[in-house]
Amino acid sequence: MSFFMIFRVALRALGRNKMRTALTMLGMIIGVGAVIIVVAIGRGAEEQITASVQAGGTNLITISAGNWNRGGVSHGMGSSPRLKAVDVEAIRQQVPGAQYLTASVNTRDQVIAAGENWQTRIEGTDVELPLIRFWDVELGTFFTSTDVSSAAKVAVLGSVVRDNLFGEGSDPVGQTIRVRNQSFKIIGVMTAKGSGSFGQDQDDTLFAPYTTVQRKLRGRDGTNISRIMVSARSADEIAGTTAQIEEVLRAQHGLIQGEENDFMVRTQDEMMSMLTSTTGTMTTLIIGIAVVSLIVGGIGIMNIMLVSVTERTREIGLRMAVGAKGQDVLWQFLVEAGALSLVGGLIGVGMGFAVSQALERSPLAWPTSVPPEWVGIAVGFSGLIGLVFGFYPAWKGAQLDPIESLRFE
Amino acid sequence: MASSISVQDLTKVYDLGEIQVRALRGVTVDIAAGEFVAVIGPSGSGKSTFMHILGCLDRPTQGRYLLDGHDVSTLSRNALADVRNKKIGFVFQGFNLLSRTTALDNVELPLLYNGNGMRGKERRRRAHDALNGVGLSDRAGHHPNQLSGGQQQRVAIARALINQPSILLADEPTGNLDSRTSVEVMGIFQKLNTERGITVLLITHEREIAEYGTRIITFRDGKIVSDKPNTVRRMAADEFAALPLDTDSDADSSVPAASTSVGALDLDLDLT
Ligand SMILES: Nc1ncnc2c1ncn2[C@@H]1O[C@H](COP(=O)(O)OP(=O)(O)O)[C@@H](O)[C@H]1O
């Protein structure tokens, strides 16, 4: 019998018992649907993280003081390893792969302007920040290297800070704000960018020269730098540049061979994998559960197929009487089981897709993304389950004796 | 294209654990190609068992069975399935049609297993021809439960003939039919036998039905007790012509030609 014929016979047999077929499929539908939904949510979250990490700047390498892997930041006789302006200069001079770089000193403080006040993140940075983060100034200008070297009290506001202090969409360039009782002149406002990688609002930031923040706002450790941000010339150069930076900083810090780094160099990829590793664990866990439910669905199929073979013993006997071989009967029931679970799987994919879409549009607004390869895996797996669990009933049918079957009541 | 049958000392024992049922106790018989043999005997005498073995549905416990000179008593399951598909047509007392399957699809069934990859269109054409041959072309789309007993048996006959078998085995084919439709079915058998030379083995427990054959073999307790040529052969065509026009509401009467003449059962079954 041709495969097409077997398939038609199988579909017709399934069509005869619609209720039973539907109920048997339900196991597969739920199993496959669950896989698709879980994967869609996981992938959606991952894509969102990726997008927001990339929004922070591409080919970004971040160097921070201290090394978590060394078991605590402090080492030696109480002196913590620090990053200094000379380190930034050394990288600028000695690492050709570093296209843009900036020192970064962060703090949080109250910002006061014309009777309004607002608690915000204050990022002390350097002139190349807009280039590193692909972030333009909307109004006014960013500060210059003269401002940095002279530790000028100038500020560039993130759009949220501007909105809260001066009113939405206003132009405060030229006005002054007060931080820690010192006045800063507003020279620019950044374009609105949206949420950053850690969920915080990137626009809720005030930028000032890092030298100013070091000296005027963070008295305690006046010359320290929290982070150095470097953007490599291209994605290909990230690895090489990272190695060079490490080498330069080890020399700067006088580390001898075998001694561990007293700083950390992280690339965007590492950040991303750190952020996505939890979603990955969740996905693995829930896929495990989904696989179990698919197996339960498979057992349901096996059960129904066993009933079906028994019910249709006379039909099997008759088919054998007119020339069907054991293998013909085997294929007939195998394809029936395969079709049952495959169609169930396809419906499950459709349902998973629909639910993902619904989640995205619901008030939850979960980002979802259904990866095509997972649709393939889910459908293929469901077909396979039908074949695996359908085999025993089909084999039983194939072993039947024609005469005994024809006499079966 | 007829087939000859030769069995020697055929024995069939059903082992039921505590007891052993000896359904056949040494049957020896030769049936030449083109014969119309009626097998008669009381219930339980081993007729069906005999037919199942001749039809390659079952294997004898002992003895030899030569079909067209080939020993088939030792063939594998698959080889027997091939013999059934290509050489043998079965007609059962209970029709054994697949319910919820149209007459046409029932007739087509053996073509699905003949292994020559016939196209669907060709299969349906042949099934239509076969249905036409038994006067049921207008019932092709009907399901068995929409057909009368006689019509169902004719569908079963069309199915038995679809692969152009050389032997037709019928186990009490008229057992569930009234006398009028029985004559009709016998007419089809006689026609197949005389016009196409198909070897017919008809099993029945009714003497009158056995008289349509050319030779009558009588079974008792798993043995042949008599084997004689039939001297008083009934001819269904003549009887049918003599029958009064059908007055009861048997759905068969709706087959236009069949109600007037057995000529309706023209076996234009040249399926070559
Ligand atoms: N599959 C079987 N298992 C056990 N006994 C059987 C089986 N088939 C037939 N028999 C027995 O074999 C004997 C002959 O049966 P069967 O050939 O059907 O007779 P008939 O067709 O002449 O009525 C009976 O006693 C019957 O009960």
Ligand SMILES: [Mg+2]
């Ligand atoms: Mg019988």
